Amino acid sequence: xxxxxxxxxxxxxxxxxxxxxxxxxxxxxxxxxxxxxxxxxxxxxxxxxxxxxxxxxxxxxxxxxxxxxxxxxxxxxxxxxxxxxxxxxxxxxxxxxxxxxxxxxxxxxxxxxxxxxxxxxxxxxxxxxxxxxxxxxxxxxxxxxxxxxxxxxxxxxxxxxxxxxxxxxxxxxxxxxxxxxxxxxxxxxxxxxxxxxxxxxxxxxxxxxxxxxxxxxxxxxxxxxxxxxxxxxxxxxxxxxxxxxxxxxxxxxxxxxxxxxxxxxxxxxxxxxxxxxxxxxxxxxxxxxxxxxxxxxxxxxxxxxxxxxxxxxxxxxxxxxxxxxxxxxxxxxxxxxxxxxxxxxxxxxxxxxxxx
Amino acid sequence: xxxxxxxxxxxxxxxxxxxxxxxxxxxxxxxxxxxxxxxxxxxxxxxxxxxxxxxxxxxxxxxxxxxxxxxxxxx
Numbered sequence: 001x002x003x004x005x006x007x008x009x010x011x012x013x014x015x016x017x018x019x020x021x022x023x024x025x026x027x028x029x030x031x032x033x034x035x036x037x038x039x040x041x042x043x044x045x046x047x048x049x050x051x052x053x054x055x056x057x058x059x060x061x062x063x064x065x066x067x068x069x070x071x072x073x074x075x076x077x078x079x080x081x082x083x084x085x086x087x088x089x090x091x092x093x094x095x096x097x098x099x100x101x102x103x104x105x106x107x108x109x110x111x112x113x114x115x116x117x118x119x120x121x122x123x124x125x126x127x128x129x130x131x132x133x134x135x136x137x138x139x140x141x142x143x144x145x146x147x148x149x150x151x152x153x154x155x156x157x158x159x160x161x162x163x164x165x166x167x168x169x170x171x172x173x174x175x176x177x178x179x180x181x182x183x184x185x186x187x188x189x190x191x192x193x194x195x196x197x198x199x200x201x202x203x204x205x206x207x208x209x210x211x212x213x214x215x216x217x218x219x220x221x222x223x224x225x226x227x228x229x230x231x232x233x234x235x236x237x238x239x240x241x242x243x244x245x246x247x248x249x250x251x252x253x254x255x256x257x258x259x260x261x262x263x264x265x266x267x268x269x270x271x272x273x274x275x276x277x278x279x280x281x282x283x284x285x286x287x288x289x290x291x292x293x294x295x296x297x298x299x300x301x302x303x304x305x306x307x308x309x310x311x312x313x314x315x316x317x318x319x320x321x322x323x324x325x326x327x328x329x330x331x332x333x334x335x336x337x338x339x340x341x342x343x344x345x346x347x348x349x350x351x352x353x354x355x356x
Numbered sequence: 357x358x359x360x361x362x363x364x365x366x367x368x369x370x371x372x373x374x375x376x377x378x379x380x381x382x383x384x385x386x387x388x389x390x391x392x393x394x395x396x397x398x399x400x401x402x403x404x405x406x407x408x409x410x411x412x413x414x415x416x417x418x419x420x421x422x423x424x425x426x427x428x429x430x431x
Binding site for chain 1: 371394401407420421
């Protein structure tokens with residue numbers, strides 16, 4: 001049932017668009033605003049999914065086994081990827097769903113991301129990629145090294161994330177302004193109402209769990225993944241080999257479609273052409289995303305959300321270095337963009353601000 | 357009481373909010389900042405920032421497909 005990939009992708013694209021779920025924003029906020037609300041929501045996805053995957057593993061529906069840990073490529077690739085998502089204005093999945101909102105900058109980033117993922121995986125840089133990823137250590141995950149049950153880590157993660165969520169929910173509640181409602185009932189809920197970040201995260205976690213058995217049933221023994229499917233899509237487009245269109249390729253196509261439906265249905269689709277600088281940043285960021293994700297063995301989804309849920313060294317190492325790369329990118333392009341405005345006295349009006 | 361308009365259409369997140377924060381520092385208490393934006397994620401980020409800083413939102417409307425305008429008062 002290959003087609004289930006399309007439906008899972010559509011659900012994911014829809015929920016991410018409506019929930020404004022942005023992993024780049026989650027990692028960036030740690031540095032720019034020192035806020036961990038979205039990071040916490042992201043870790044909710046990991047925690048929910050880890051319960052699900054180890055339950056599926058215990059039930060024999062899937063069987064988890066992680067190979068040796070390619071530490072060098074994971075560190076270098078994770079850092080490059082983290083830096084790149086700031087340039088591109090979204091991670092791989094974020095770029096897919098923003099492309100569905102009509103952002104031309106995301107279309108460009110998506111094209112160079114998929115192209116360079118293919119260049120690294122099956123193209124002229126595949127030798128380099130393979131040799132980088134052959135620098136490994138045998139130990140692959142936390143629980144097998146410590147020789148304990150993975151459920152110990154599942155329990156620790158769930159408890160830690162629950163505490164973090166409680167911390168955010170215990171903050172003084174304030175009423176957030178929303179535009180006047182123009183829809184009612186289910187249409188309002190699906191296409192208008194702002195979604196709570198943690199509720200969105202739980203739904204994404206459930207989609208990520210469902211991805212495992214559905215993908216497994218088609219012979220693709222993995223959960224959600226974006227980079228290899230993107231590379232496969234490029235290879236399919238240039239070779240026409242239908243064997244390449246697997247569950248994952250339908251998944252990423254579904255993300256585009258699902259976010260388009262969400263954006264169109266809520267009046268948030270419009271083709272938006274960026275300025276020249278954003279075009280260059282999107283193209284360059286997309287290319288570096290492809291290179292980084294191929295080296296690290298996954299993007300913010302494949303590594304930081306799916307591998308982490310299995311407590312693999314690759315997943316957690318990639319996530320830490322993605323966050324560090326995001327920090328460098330944010331420092332260079334966001335926090336330092338108008339050094340003069342930090343002096344306090346100089347009243348620097350925003351360039352486009354006009355008094356009326 | 358002055359009203360300042362900040363056009364951020366075409367800018368992706370986080371820049372609408374970054375610019376709004378910058379523009380806010382140039383305003384006096386009681387002044388209003390009208391932020392026009394077309395980045396979807398800012399529909400969460402900007403009103404949240406206003407609420408966390410106790411800035412009243414005097415208007416928030418969707419003016420077209422993927423186009424919003426929010427008026428935040430400096431308090």
